[in-house]
Amino acid sequence: MPESIIRDYGWAEEGVLKIQWVQDHMPILKEIRRDFETRQPFKGKRVGICLHLEAKTAYLATVIKAGGAEVAVCGSNPLSTQDDVCAGLVSLGVTVYARHGCPPEEYTSFLHKVLDTRPHLIIDDGGDLVHLLHTERKELLPDIIGGAEETTTGILRLKAMERDGVLAFPMVAVNDGYCKHLFDNRYGTGQSTWDGIMRTTNLTICGKTVVVAGYGWCGKGIAARAKGLGARVIVTEVNPIHANEALMDGFEVMPMVEAAKYGDIFVTATGCANVIRGEHFKVMKDGAILANAGHFDVEINKKDLQAMAQTRRVARRNVEEFRLPDGRRLYLLAEGRLVNIAAADGHPAEIMDLTFALQALSLDYVLKNKGQLPPKVISVPWEIDREVASLRLRSLGVKIDTLTPEQEKYLASWRHD
Structure with a gap:
């Protein structure tokens, strides 16, 4: 992967400490990471990520990397980029193009730098990567398998592209997942x-x-x-x-x-x-x-x-x-x-654990179903939402009821005695 472009490599130690702190409070992603390390689902694949570049996003990037991917990351907002986290992430083996407060032209150049790595899969926040792929970087479209979108704004842009018949690959609407909008967006x-x-x-x-x-x-x-x-x-x-x-x-x-x-x-x-x-x-x-x-x-x-x-x-x-x-x-x-x-550190780590778990599993889902998904906005599969919710309860030591065979039969039938 090309060399990163960040503010100061000397801030890596402080950035790694921030990443380690959120890692200790994101048990769902930790469980997914263990699975990815074993399965290596992204081995041989390149992943481009455009998200708010702070500690929780950095941990997500390392989880995707642990699954075998080469990962390149840029920030989705110049003011949300944390320079120490960027340095820490580079020290953990992820390519980063981001600087806090960078001017608009540099911000756009960083988006292009991520696309220069010719990603197969993308995680987007606001649709900037997808927009460039469909306008200035169309030559990269044949390489793209699909991706996932983080925000309401990004999904609105994706749906407009789908309506116009121009969306060239499947994008999972992570923002619309239950474990995203019910918890991340609200709490x-x-x-x-x-x-x-x-x-x-x-x-x-x-x-x-x-x-x-x-x-x-x-x-x-x-x-x-x-x-x-x-x-x-x-x-x-x-x-x-x-x-x-x-x-x-x-x-x-x-x-x-x-x-x-x-x-x-x-x-x-x-x-x-x-x-x-x-x-x-x-x-x-x-x-x-x-x-x-x-x-x-x-x-x-x-x-x-x-x-x-x-x-x-x-x-x-x-x-x-x-x-x-x-x-x-x-x-x-x-x-x-x-x-x-x-002006702050974003959502709490425990909340982003749910959202980024959806991101990681949605990316895995897109890759597993390569060539089988239409070039549309795809809903988060119900099984993934349930898995993420179940992993969180397990991490908290909370148990819930399960349906008996008789109850399952009752719910599945329209005939009742």
Whole structure:
């Protein structure tokens, strides 16, 4: 494999310590690693990975490598890349192209570097690798067996490609797996988003009004944790079903243009663009805090905010103050990027253990079924979801009931005496 491009190889020891810490708290992946080491399912294969490059992702990369693969990794967000982890991962035998805070042109070059290794399998986060493979790097398509996608945003892009008839290989929608959206999106995003906001601002949440844009699984977790921290919570939505769910969960629901008047803290989690824009900035309180928990930095319209601002300054690390002509100050966290990982350490290790177990087993599934899967967005097989859930319970020492033969027969039949 080509030489890595990282910030400083001298930080390897600190990075390895971080990787070892999460490894000790990710028992599902540890079990899968033992299986991969025995079976060597990826022997002779090259795997390209684009994910938030921190300790938990690094451990996933080593698990795939333990299965016999040559692995090349780049970051899916410049601000979430941790340089010490990159160095640690290189020392463990994985090729890495990533630097914290790299400019857009270098970020894109790192994506290309991963593709230059001519991967057979990919793990993507937001669809950047897949997009390049279908636009600028089409010559690599014959080598691609398939892959797995991590995020809601990425799956939306993949489904659009499928509808247009251009998706050239199967991609497993890991984000839609039960053990992903029920736990990672809800409990992981719920905890890590507030971890990022509180670390960055050093302010209380209790007594404030929090506006959560989007009530999908991520929004549910963010709203629930805000409520638990003592905030008044308002939800904005475009989906009437989700809006009803928010109401029944005890939250206020209103359009963003109304909610903008009340919010002290705004968190976007929709996967859409321009969720908070000029018309909303005009009516916000002095001191309102703006944070994004969606994949791309497009949910808060930064161009509108910049155009309206009379002055800008860095108020503290990861906090930029925009002072409007009337004197009101709006604070944007982490440049509008994913606040939970651009300004913190991302989801807890135990949560990502579930998600990355799905990633590893989904990649194994794609390879086992080489040539048999259509070039479409593929659901995570139910057997994989159940296996991951069962492995977690086993790691916790939790036992559950099993159906008796009589019960199985009852559930399988429409005839009952």
